[in-house]
Amino acid sequence: MGGNRRMMKLGAFLLVPGYHVASWRHPGARADGGLDFGHYRDLVRTAERAKFDMFFVADGVGIRTPYNDAEELSRWGRFLQFDPVALLSALAVSTERIGLAATASTTYNEPFHLARKFASIDHLSAGRAAWNVVTSVTDAEARNFNRDAQPDHGDRYHRAREFMEVVTGLWDSWEDDAFVYDKDGGRFFHPEKLHVLGHRGEHFAVRGPLNVARPPQGYPVLIQAGASVDGQDFAARWAEVVFTASQTLDEGRAFYRAIREQVADHGRDPDQVKVMPGVLPVVGRTRAEAEDKYAALQELVDPVVGYGLLTQLLGDVDISGSDVDGPLPELPPTQGSTSRQQLVYDKARREGLSIKQLYQSVSGGRGHRVVIGTPQEIADALEEWFTGGAADGFNVMPPVLPDGLTDFAELVVPELQRRGLFRTEYEGPTLRDNLGLDRPAHGAAARLSAAARLSPR
Template sequence: MKTQRRMIRLGAFLVAPGYHIGAWRHPHAHADGGLDFGHYRDLVQTAERGKFDMVFLSDGLGVRTPYRDEEELSHWGRSVQFEPLTLLSALAVSTERIGLAATASTTYHEPFNIARQFASLDHLSAGRSGWNVVTSVTDAEARNFNRQTQLDHASRYHRAREFMEVVTGLWDSWEDDAFLYDKEAGRFFDPDKLHILKHQGQHFSVHGPLNLSRAPQGHPVIIQAGASADGQDFAAQWAEVVFTAHQRLDQAQAFYRSVKEQVVEHGRDPEQVKIMPGVFPVIGRTRAEAEDKYAVLQDLVDPVVGLGLLTWLLGDVDVSGYPLDGPLPELPTTEGSISRQQLLYEKARSEGLTIRELYHSVSGGRGHRIVMGTPESIADELEEWFVNGGADGFNVMPPLLPDGLDEFVGLVIPELQRRGLFRTEYEGTTLREHLGLNRPRGAGQRP
């Protein structure tokens, strides 16, 4: 469904008890919120009241934070969380309109399982599911799946590409109107409308069909967040939403242009790919109040955790042997997240940050853009990127939950609505409709 004018798309990136690494120690935090269904239900209902396009759950297949021993790990606030598809299935029942997006890895799952799970969520939620496709970035996850180290970066994307062919092929196993349920004729479905995949490839051999009728959205919405050259090419071929991290407008614009150009090279419509950088909003009635809120959270950063986070974001590069008050050394190439390592390296060099200053500066946004101030100034900052070719929308990462989401919905969204930049009501019912994405044609419907 097309809206009259271009609107900002908003995702609520929910990490209980907040995106800031020290959030769990805040007096307002639900420290056990990661395993409290009621906490998530309240958050998602708040986001739906705010008319967010979707909520988004990140995920890792294990405890991904780097630690030397159990004592060090015990300082981290997020070692445990729900499995996201299970959680979203439960949340589907507590909500009506908001999109429900979860992360799942192409490296450690089989395509049949993923196709089936996301299509099931799409049926359960009447067309609201989205899949954030990741290749995973840590050795910690590899160690839970029979390996000591992860597959190298290029091999992960190679597998991911074939994975997508299989998943989307399985989603098109049945035409939309394949099921007849004709009791008199004894025909459950029309055999001409069944398309058995019979995929034989380098990584997968999958016969099909999927044992589930076509999803309400045709395909659940495909989200992707890798920003390396390989990641961008993958996004250009497959993604309908691209999550990304940028600090400055010029960087965001360059990324936006580059991805949209690559989308065109893949023969796709650039309007059908929504680019949504992350923002970490710190909201106050005045700029000073916002700064105070941020300072409270920053004081809660345990040095062990700050340094561990830096190791993680640098792609498993341990800098703990270097003086904390000295510069970031030259870094080896990583098999983890190439784009995040580059972002942090450039930030440290361009701002002349020491290792300690660098981990402090990323404890909140973790490389995502921090927007701090009044609802009006934050709306200004979002509008600036939206109207100047830096973003189609934003992935909002509240520092502390539920406070940060309550404030965003109560204060920033009304300001965006006043400016005509954000919806005041849902117009459609599916996540595709919220985002302005076409429903993919199925097999048999293609020209």
């Protein structure tokens, strides 16, 4: 597939045992798959055979459910998983071309730690690493890190902005050709190509340098999923891939247009940022088969779990005093995910859903768009958004694994390829090559070069 035709980007969001909240109860799911490396390896290889751009694993540094009671928690059944960076290290040597993306929090880590980990993954994978930058949104995580509650929303983003300055500065500790390994001359690296960060700010004091060479991609690909005012501004400054949740084409277009405008306002090229809304596809060889698959999953939703999921999506706002057969009440502000709270609230109002109907509705996509149908119908839905100014690609969230991914890879991807919307071969060896993203210049070296050009001779 030649020429410069714009191609759809696809991420495989492999939340084991599946993205649907009841997936672990499905007969075809591996309920214990979150602790089986071989299961992850097989899933990622399936995505790689289908030429997905990347595999993505979400994460939280705590059991992120609304339950403290062990009985209620036992019904959730889907919170065990490996540390994502450790998982990517193993997958790096089990795959060849697919990108490897992991979530890590700027709230409960130190910049040096994450700079080193993601630089290492980029080297181990020969340039396929990506970091999904999050600020963490639950008190459950805060209580594992010496706090009773999470920091305020604005404070989390303030720390995150300084965190990114430090991390990218550490990735620029060494110029690309710094290391010469000159045995005869006795010189390991060129001294002038070392740049000591020496950062001292409000949140961090980090001298550097990083004890890992500059990553093969310059920086691992940076992903961000915040859709709040702070989240969008942060994404516009830093992100190269933006994961988002939109329910309608008009919502998708509005977000796509807004984020590109904000990217330009930060002096960046909007074409260097890929917007990838989440989508949960339920694929059947007939429409009736797809609808039956989704209905079977919906039947497995435990009311306790559905109600708890809704509470979580609303930012842990207490709605327990409300009639489940009545409408969602007006909601107070949350220190959790403000964008997801608004999205779910808007869905309830737009569709006239009761609280019970709402938690049943969000049990599949959790605020993301659910698309049910034949391979052709799924492809139609994705093509409409891709060509209609709402997306550069999609973060695909299979409802149940492995079958949901296999169905998409074997049925939908060939249809997208037949339409000339998706690659048949990878464009290059690195994730940046395949996403069409430029390799960032070395910040310190570029500044020195510019200064030398401007200085009088």
